[in-house]
Amino acid sequence: MSFSSRRRNYHLVPHRKDELIGWMKSMLIHSFVLDALESTAGDTFSHFETLINEHLRVSKSQDPNDQMSRLKQIVPTVGTFHTPLPLRKAFEAYNTKYSLTKRKHICISFNEIRHILNLAQIMAFVEEGRRMRGLSMSIHDYEEEQDPNTSNESSNESFHGPKLITFDGDQTLYSDGANFESNSELAHYIYLLLRNGVFVAVVTAAGYEYVTSKYEMRLSGLLAYFKNKKLSDDDCSRFFLFGGECNYLLRLGSDYKLHAVNEHGVGGWMSSTKYLPETPSNWPEDDIKTLLDIVEESLTHSISDLKLRARILRKKRAIGLIPIKLNDQLPREGLDEVVLRVQTTLTSKDNANRVNHLPFCAFNGGNDVFVDVGNKRVGVQILQSFCDINVEETLHIGDQFLKSAGNDRAARDVCPCVWIINPDETTYILKNILRLAGVISSSHSDEDTAMQNDNHEKKVDSGDGGVTIDHDAKNVSMDIDEMARRSSLAEK
Ligand code: IMP
Ligand code: MG
Numbered sequence: 077m078s079f080s081s082r083r084r085n086y087h088l089v090p091h092r093k094d095e096l097i098g099w100m101k102s103m104l105i106h107s108f109v110l111d112a113l114e115s116t117a118g119d120t121f122s123h124f125e126t127l128i129n130e131h132l133r134v135s136k137s138q139d140p141n142d143q144m145s146r147l148k149q150i151v152p153t154v155g156t157f158h159t160p161l162p163l164r165k166a167f168e169a170y171n172t173k174y175s176l177t178k179r180k181h182i183c184i185s186f187n188e189i190r191h192i193l194n195l196a197q198i199m200a201f202v203e204e205g206r207r208m209r210g211l212s213m214s215i216h217d218y219e220e221e222q223d224p225n226t227s228n229e230s231s232n233e234s235f236h237g238p239k240l241i242t243f244d245g246d247q248t249l250y251s252d253g254a255n256f257e258s259n260s261e262l263a264h265y266i267y268l269l270l271r272n273g274v275f276v277a278v279v280t281a282a283g284y285e286y287v288t289s290k291y292e293m294r295l296s297g298l299l300a301y302f303k304n305k306k307l308s309d310d311d312c313s314r315f316f317l318f319g320g321e322c323n324y325l326l327r328l329g330s331d332y333k334l335h336a337v338n339e340h341g342v343g344g345w346m347s348s349t350k351y352l353p354e355t356p357s358n359w360p361e362d363d364i365k366t367l368l369d370i371v372e373e374s375l376t377h378s379i380s381d382l383k384l385r386a387r388i389l390r391k392k393r394a395i396g397l398i399p400i401k402l403n404d405q406l407p408r409e410g411l412d413e414v415v416l417r418v419q420t421t422l423t424s425k426d427n428a429n430r431v432n433h434l435p436f437c438a439f440n441g442g443n444d445v446f447v448d449v450g451n452k453r454v455g456v457q458i459l460q461s462f463c464d465i466n467v468e469e470t471l472h473i474g475d476q477f478l479k480s481a482g483n484d485r486a487a488r489d490v491c492p493c494v495w496i497i498n499p500d501e502t503t504y505i506l507k508n509i510l511r512l513a514g515v516i517s518s519s520h521s522d523e524d525t526a527m528q529n530d531n532h533e534k535k536v537d538s539g540d541g542g543v544t545i546d547h548d549a550k551n552v553s554m555d556i557d558e559m560a561r562r563s564s565l566a567e568k
Contacts, residue, residue, distance in 0.1 A: 092412070092478060095153045097189050100124060104184050113177040117184075121167040121192075125160070132157045153479055155488040158468050159200040166196035187497075194494045194505065201471065201492075202512040205236025235272040237513035240465040242318075242456050242491075244474030244484050245280030245294065248502050252442040256298045262499060263301035265506035268515055270302075270311040275463045279455040279472070281441070281448055281483050283320025283394050286336040291317050291326060295334075303332040314463075321437055321448045321483070322455035323356055323393045325462075349461045354435045354454045356393075364393065364449050367422070367431040371395050371438075371447045374421045378414045386444075397445040411440040416480060418447055439476060439483040446483075453486035460490070467491055471509075473502055 103124075107116045131145035135156060147154055170192050171177055176184050243249055250256045256263075269276055284290035292299060295317070302312065315328035316337075325345045326334040339346040339357075346357040372388060375397045379386050385404055389396040397414060399406055418438045421427060437451035452472070460470055470491035474484030477495045487493055496502050510516045 092480070094186075094478060095151050096155070097186055097193070099151050100189050101184065101186060108183040111180070113184075117171070117177050118164055118168060121164045125163040128157055128163070129160045132160060155485070158492045159197070159204065161193070161196040162199050162203065163192065163196045166192045166199055170195060190495055194496070195508075197471075197492055197494055198505065198508055198512060201237050201509070204468065205513070235274065235513050235515065237509045238274065238471040238492075239469040240275040240277070240459060240463055240471070241269060241509075242277045242279045242452075242459060242470065242472045242487070243502070244452075244472075244476065245278050245282055246441065247475040247498060248473055248496060249278065249298070249499055250294070251499065255294045255296055258297045259499065259503075260297075260301060262503045262506070263298050265503065265510060266298065267302060267305055267307060268510055269506070270307060270314055272513070272515055273314070275314045275316070275459070275465060277316035277318060277459050279318045279321070279452050279459070279487070281321050281394075281437070281439070281446055281452075283323055283391060283448065285319075285392060286324055286326070288326060288334045288336065291319060291334055299328075299332050299334075302328070307332070316459060318455040318459065320391075320393050320450065321452055322435075322450040322458055323448075325458070345458060345462055349458045352454070352457055352461065354450075355458060356450060356454075359434055359449065363431055363434055367434055367436060367449060368395050368447075370421060370427055370431065371418055374418050375414065375445070375447075378417055382410050382413060384410055384414075393450065394446055394448040396447075399443060406443055408440070411443075411445050412480070414445045415440050418445070419480075422447075435486075437483050437486060441483075448483075451486040452484060453489045456487050457490045473505060 103120055104113065104117065107113045107120065127145070127147040127150075131147040131154065134142050134145040134148075170188070174188075176188060246252045246254075249262065250259070266276055278295065280294075282291075282294065302315075309330040312328040312330055312332065317326045317328075317334055318324070319326065325337040325339075327337050329335045338344045341347065346355065349355045350357050352358075368390065372390060372395055375388055375395065378384065379388075379397065384397070384406060385400050386397045386406060387400050389398050397411075415438050422431065422436060422438070434449055435451045435454050436447060436449055438447040439445070452474075456470065456472055459465075460467065467490060472484065472487040472491050472493045473496060474487065474493065475495070475497055476482030476484040477488070477493065479485060484493065484495075494505055496505060507516070
């Protein structure tokens with residue numbers, strides 16, 4: 077293939093793959109074929125762990141003698157890591173439960189590696205929390221401190237999970253295009269995070285300027301849950317929503333409604349983060365218009381060229397390609413093509429100088445394509461600055477991490493991330509964060525009791541598939557069984 081045809085057919089390169097996970101999978105295949113996974117997989121995960129730690133060290137290093145990390149050489153598109161990942165421990169825990177290494181016909185899958193990475197990321201937060209507390213005390217010990225008959229809903233002094241958790245909206249908190257209606261299990265875990273001093277923010281691409289009722293509608297069930305539980309003023313004030321990726325910041329008031337945060341003046345979020353080069357207050361209006369014009373032209377051309385039954389929706393800071401009829405399904409391949417065309421156009425030589433200094437995000441939203449001015453990197457960074465929270469204390473949870481067309485990927489630059497594929501997996505992740513942080517116990521779920529008393533009653537399947545992880549000879553209980561159950565539907 078000639079260079080020009082390779083460039084023209086850049087799209088031939090599989091764009092719906094994650095190269096890091098793909099590489100990990102390929103590393104495991106050799107042992108699988110030789111039927112040697114049982115004895116070698118643990119070491120392979122240790123090797124991944126070593127390479128990631130080295131990559132982390134090199135990327136943080138100011139020393140000019142530090143070369144490109146080995147991991148970067150092997151997987152050039154590898155993203156940023158912010159904490160070490162105890163991958164061997166996570167793998168062993170997962171393998172204890174699922175006997176991955178006993179399988180003769182099916183090798184460790186993409187989704188299983190994704191789960192192991194997620195598990196390792198959660199474990200990393202807990203290990204850091206224990207280290208900060210100078211711990212000789214394990215999570216297990218911590219749990220035993222609690223009177224199992226009392227709810228441990230508020231223990232913010234000892235909470236040692238992330239201090240800021242940012243959530244994507246669509247497909248992370250609610251299904252694509254739907255609203256957070258009545259998911260009392262997920263609502264309860266978010267409520268517990270707030271009760272334990274955690275800052276929580278929904279960082280969504282959906283942008284309706286400061287029309288608060290539209291965002292409230294999307295979060296209706298969650299806000300109703302807070303109201304029903306009489307969440308305190310202080311706890312409410314730690315809940316944010318960033319609309320349009322990083323364009324419209326809202327905060328929960330004591331009336332359980334969202335209110336725009338002042339952009340300028342004392343305490344204004346734009347003025348106080350002006351020192352961040354990418355913040356919206358540093359974007360010239362003319363450049364925003366130029367970017368949207370370029371995108372509009374590209375989208376219009378794509379609609380006719382690809383014969384898509386779609387139309388353009390132009391907003392102040394975003395532009396979308398959406399189905400003409402609300403319930404029509406647009407072809408996934410067509411949407412991916414549109415995204416890649418827009419990205420190629422915006423990063424082309426011609427346009428680079430005109431708009432390239434503006435952060436943007438072009439992505440396939442499932443049944444639409446949106447190009448937003450701004451992205452989740454900027455959104456999360458502003459929240460970190462506004463709430464005074466460090467990178468390593470932040471966690472972003474989202475469903476779109478593919479390099480080519482995912483809008484959560486940008487958050488990886490500024491914080492650790494967990495890649496889920498549906499709200500059930502989000503629920504599972506929060507449950508384990510709360511367990512490991514000592515808020516809910518694995519043997520006796522406080523949340524079960526709390527929820528049974530709840531008007532929005534829904535039985536919590538606490539799962540009895542908890543697995544015990546040897547955590548430096550201390551026990552941490554995680555419900556891995558539930559993770560697989562929650563993911564299985566989506567994998568079909
Ligand atoms: P997220 O997954 O919460 O980031 O939301 C992404 C979805 O929000 C997109 O797929 C769209 O369906 C919807 N959306 C509505 N308005 C906008 C917008 O202005 N920009 C991007 N996405 C939007
Ligand atoms: Mg999403």
